[in-house]
Amino acid sequence: MERIPILRIGDLLLVTIQVDMHDRLAMTLQDDLTERIVSDSAKGVLIDISALDLVDSFIGRMISNTAAMARVLDAQTVLVGMQPAVAITLVELGLTLPGVKTALNVEKGMALLGKSYLR
Amino acid sequence: MNMDLAQHAVRFNSRLLNSTGGQIQSSATLPLRTDEHVVGVRKVVREHALELKLSLVEQTKLVTAASELARNTIKYGGGGMVLAQTLSDGVRRGLRLVFADDGPGIVDIEQALRDGFTSGGGLGLGLGGAKRLVDEFDIDSRGGEGTAVAIIKWKR
Amino acid sequence: MSTNDNARRISALIQQHQAEIQADWIEHLQSLSFRSDAASEQQLRRHCEQFLKLLPSAAAEGGFDNIDSRAFDEVRDQLTEISSQRAKQGSTPSETATFVFSLKQSLFASLRQSLAAEPELLSEALWNVSTLLDKLGLFTIEVFQKSRDQIIVRQQQELLELSTPVVKLWQDILALPLIGTLDSARTQVVMESLLEKIVETGAAIAIIDITGVPTVDTLVAQHLMKTIAAARLMGADCIISGIRPQIAQTIVHLGVNLEDVVTKATLADAFVVALSRVGATITRTKTA
Numbered sequence A: 001m002e003r004i005p006i007l008r009i010g011d012l013l014l015v016t017i018q019v020d021m022h023d024r025l026a027m028t029l030q031d032d033l034t035e036r037i038v039s040d041s042a043k044g045v046l047i048d049i050s051a052l053d054l055v056d057s058f059i060g061r062m063i064s065n066t067a068a069m070a071r072v073l074d075a076q077t078v079l080v081g082m083q084p085a086v087a088i089t090l091v092e093l094g095l096t097l098p099g100v101k102t103a104l105n106v107e108k109g110m111a112l113l114g115k116s117y118l119r
Numbered sequence B: 001m002n003m004d005l006a007q008h009a010v011r012f013n014s015r016l017l018n019s020t021g022g023q024i025q026s027s028a029t030l031p032l033r034t035d036e037h038v039v040g041v042r043k044v045v046r047e048h049a050l051e052l053k054l055s056l057v058e059q060t061k062l063v064t065a066a067s068e069l070a071r072n073t074i075k076y077g078g079g080g081m082v083l084a085q086t087l088s089d090g091v092r093r094g095l096r097l098v099f100a101d102d103g104p105g106i107v108d109i110e111q112a113l114r115d116g117f118t119s120g121g122g123l124g125l126g127l128g129g130a131k132r133l134v135d136e137f138d139i140d141s142r143g144g145e146g147t148a149v150a151i152i153k154w155k156r
Numbered sequence C: 001m002s003t004n005d006n007a008r009r010i011s012a013l014i015q016q017h018q019a020e021i022q023a024d025w026i027e028h029l030q031s032l033s034f035r036s037d038a039a040s041e042q043q044l045r046r047h048c049e050q051f052l053k054l055l056p057s058a059a060a061e062g063g064f065d066n067i068d069s070r071a072f073d074e075v076r077d078q079l080t081e082i083s084s085q086r087a088k089q090g091s092t093p094s095e096t097a098t099f100v101f102s103l104k105q106s107l108f109a110s111l112r113q114s115l116a117a118e119p120e121l122l123s124e125a126l127w128n129v130s131t132l133l134d135k136l137g138l139f140t141i142e143v144f145q146k147s148r149d150q151i152i153v154r155q156q157q158e159l160l161e162l163s164t165p166v167v168k169l170w171q172d173i174l175a176l177p178l179i180g181t182l183d184s185a186r187t188q189v190v191m192e193s194l195l196e197k198i199v200e201t202g203a204a205i206a207i208i209d210i211t212g213v214p215t216v217d218t219l220v221a222q223h224l225m226k227t228i229a230a231a232r233l234m235g236a237d238c239i240i241s242g243i244r245p246q247i248a249q250t251i252v253h254l255g256v257n258l259e260d261v262v263t264k265a266t267l268a269d270a271f272v273v274a275l276s277r278v279g280a281t282i283t284r285t286k287t288a
Helices: A023-039 A057-072 A084-093 A106-117 B003-020 B035-051 B056-075 B109-114 B127-133 C003-016 C018-031 C038-062 C070-089 C093-101 C103-114 C119-162 C184-201 C218-234 C245-254 C267-277
Strands: A006-009 A012-016 A044-048 A076-080 A101-103 B023-032 B080-088 B093-101 B136-142 B146-154 C167-170 C173-179 C205-212 C237-241 C262-264
Touching: A006 A023, A012 A023, A012 A106, A023 A057, A023 B035, A044 A057, A044 A106, A057 A076, A057 A084, A076 A106, A084 B056, A084 B127, A084 C184, A084 C218, A101 A106, A101 C218, B003 B093, B023 B035, B023 B056, B023 B093, B035 B056, B035 B080, B035 B093, B056 B080, B056 B093, B056 B127, B056 B146, B109 B127, B109 B136, B127 B136, B127 B146, C003 C018, C003 C038, C003 C103, C003 C119, C018 C038, C018 C103, C038 C070, C070 C093, C070 C119, C093 C103, C093 C119, C103 C119, C167 C267, C173 C184, C173 C267, C184 C205, C184 C218, C205 C218, C205 C267, C218 C237, C218 C245, C237 C267, C262 C267
Parallel strands: A012 A044, A044 A076, A076 A101, C173 C205, C205 C237, C237 C262
Antiparallel strands: A006 A012, B023 B080, B080 B093, B093 B146, B136 B146, C167 C173
């Protein structure tokens, strides 16, 4: 079964979504991430969607849910690289993804996560 | 392809056609039964959007609306089909999509249009959201008789 | 005789006498001092010929009432083309409609001759032809207007795109000074441009300055809010500066929620806040 690869960098998990995901694949990703946060004792999750030209409500909710679950497991999530057209569309749809931190790219995302460790 | 469903969509479709006075230039139907079909619909709609030369933002809105409605058809309608037609009203061109299913139908359409993406309560259909992404939106649904949602995006 | 048969007879008569009708029509058009130089005279003849060729068969099949029917597809396409060509050349919509209306005179003359012995059919024919040409004439006006509107809209957009003023104030800080009255369309284009620039420059903060904006209505306020929300989803924060007292009143009055948005009175204040956000400060050095 196809899965989206999750990379581990220190205590950070990096996911780069590059395919047009169908719902099942999105759910699998959510499950995989949650599992890995625990198994890898991750403190941060970076979701890179710079290659996605479409984020609909299902994927949006998947991201929100993932962030919420990560928080329960004491990990921070940062969503990076959302394209302008996608952002405009999500706002029009009424999805603001509360509780999800965002950054322009992976570099800035990591910086953001780094800062929050120093709490 | 289920002929009744196609007829259902066409019957409904002609109401919206009369109100826009457009001419159909091309017509195709796609099945909506599995997750993969949603991805397929996104691809096809994206192609149409490119052919219509819609701006990137307008393309994204259209494909996203199509994705939402396709998913509704599968999840809440028990599966169905989508009719994709390119239109011309003499001066501008557009794309009309009609999503049809013969599932349980929506009893309170007003309510469904108002609901947002609530995690609890509500139907969470996000119809109001999809409506905001397109130029014309129409829905016909009766409890127990199925649902048909038609949307049109014009190239301005 | 049924209406269909009459329609076909009338069409047949028109086809029969096409050459004469056309000659008469062109002569009439020229006497109306229709714009005319060598090239356009040729074009005029061509337009007349094409139209006169398509009209009778369309009427024979589709009658004289509904010009939106399939039978009239070719006629409408012809008229649309004629109308757009003339629009590009600077004709007024009336001139193009006159092109159609003036055919009446020639058609009436021809029909009067052919149907001299059948007064009832003649009056029916005159009425039908008249209403048909009225509808087609009006159609050309509509098409003309639509295509002019399209041109205007496209020009407006190009103008907008050329004049979007996003400025890079500092590393990671952008400013968008808006000036003049904002309308919905302009605001949308400008906002999209801001989001693009944010990606291009990798800015973390965008200052939207509305000092130069006299009034803000609901739509514009909504667009502003949407842009700020979109920027946030992308990973950038926005600060609104330069809100005049009147605008502040309007915003509160409209019930727009600004709780999550940082606002500053002046662009300068906003800049200072932005700098501290990105980890920079301004210090004054002693002058010599």
